[in-house]
Amino acid sequence: MATSRPSIPKYRRQKRPKGADVAFVELNGHRHYLGVCGTPESKEKYARAIAEWSANGGRLVVDAGDITIVFFGGGFGDGDYAVADMRQAWPVLR
Secondary structure (H helix, E strand, O other): OOOOOOOOOOOEEEOOOOOOOEEEEEEOOEEEEEEEOOOHHHHHHHHHHHHHHHHOOOOOOOOHHHOOOOOOOOOOOOOOHHHHHHHHHHHHHO
């Protein structure tokens, strides 16, 4: 039995009531905005996103600079829970 290849997500347009329409591609259920629809820059971003997505087996690699960790500490004793929470979160973040 032949395996089916996933289809390549389309370059799409989101209409704006005022101003230029915006281009986006939906990868793994998330919209990635590419800029003003129809411009060479947005088409280049689309080609780059699709190339990265297909090279990684249908997944996008997240740059470490794009991750933000917010920690609200204090008020709960000596704060030892923070170390335990980070130990649990670390395998997910790697």
